[in-house]
Amino acid sequence: QKEVEQNSGPLSVPEGAIASLNCTYSDRGSQSFFWYRQYSGKSPELIMFIYSNGDKEDGRFTAQLNKASQYVSLLIRDSQPSDSATYLCALGGGTSYGKLTFGQGTILTVHP
Amino acid sequence: DTGVSQDPRHKITKRGQNVTFRCDPISEHNRLYWYRQTLGQGPEFLTYFQNEAQLEKSRLLSDRFSAERPKGSFSTLEIQRTEQGDSAMYLCASSFVSGGGTEAFFGQGTRLTVV
Numbered sequence: 001q002k003e004v005e006q007n008s009g010p011l012s013v014p015e016g017a018i019a020s021l022n023c024t025y026s027d028r029g030s031q032s033f034f035w036y037r038q039y040s041g042k043s044p045e046l047i048m049f050i051y052s053n054g055d056k057e058d059g060r061f062t063a064q065l066n067k068a069s070q071y072v073s074l075l076i077r078d079s080q081p082s083d084s085a086t087y088l089c090a091l092g093g094g095t096s097y098g099k100l101t102f103g104q105g106t107i108l109t110v111h112p
Numbered sequence: 113d114t115g116v117s118q119d120p121r122h123k124i125t126k127r128g129q130n131v132t133f134r135c136d137p138i139s140e141h142n143r144l145y146w147y148r149q150t151l152g153q154g155p156e157f158l159t160y161f162q163n164e165a166q167l168e169k170s171r172l173l174s175d176r177f178s179a180e181r182p183k184g185s186f187s188t189l190e191i192q193r194t195e196q197g198d199s200a201m202y203l204c205a206s207s208f209v210s211g212g213g214t215e216a217f218f219g220q221g222t223r224l225t226v227v
Contacts, residue, residue: 004154032214034215034216036218042220042221043201043203043218043219043220043221044155044203044218045218046215046216046217046218049215088154088155090154092214093214098143098160098162098167098168098209098214099145099157099160099168100145100155100157100205100214100216101157102147102154102155102156102157103154104152104153104154105152105153105154
C-alpha cells in the first residue's frame, strides 16, 4: 500500500460546481496534512493545511480530516477555470517525522 | 521577493558531468527540504536540514547526490556523474518549525536535463 494515495484522475467538473479531492494515508501517526496546488510547469503552492479532525474553511476551499478513517479531503466550491491544476496531498509526522510525504497528485480540470 | 529562491532555473548538462544547485530559503525558516519531481508524479523526498544539520536522507538517494547547508542559511545540492535518469525538476522548500506545524513553501524549482 502506498503511503499516500489520491483519487485517480483526471477529475473534470463544470464551472461553478464543487470539486472533491480525496486522499488516504497508511501511517496512523501522521499529524499534519497539507494540500498543494501545482500548475503545469510550476512548483507546488501551499493552499491549505489541517492538523485536527474536522473541517477547516478558507474562502472557497474546505479541508476535511478524519484521522480514524485515515482520510483527508479538499473541497473547492464554485470551481473556476483558474482552479485547473494538479492537487497534491502531503502529510508529515509519524514515520515521516520531519519530512513531507506526497501523493501522486490529482489533475483537476474545470471547464466553462 | 522574500520567498524561496532557487538557482539556476534550468540546467542542461552532458551525462557524466557534475552539477550543483543552490537554494535560498525564506530568511527566518530553520528547516530546508530538497525534493525531486518527474512528470506525472508527486515530489519525492531527497533530504532535509534543521538549521545546518542534515537530519534525514532518502534511502533511495544514490551516493552521487550530496547536499550541504553551511551555517544554516542557503543550501546546495550536488549531483556527481549525472545520468539521464537524473533528469527531473529539483525542488527546494523551507519551513519554520517550533514544535507546531510544518507548513513548507517551495521555490520555483531547477529543471535538470541530462543529455
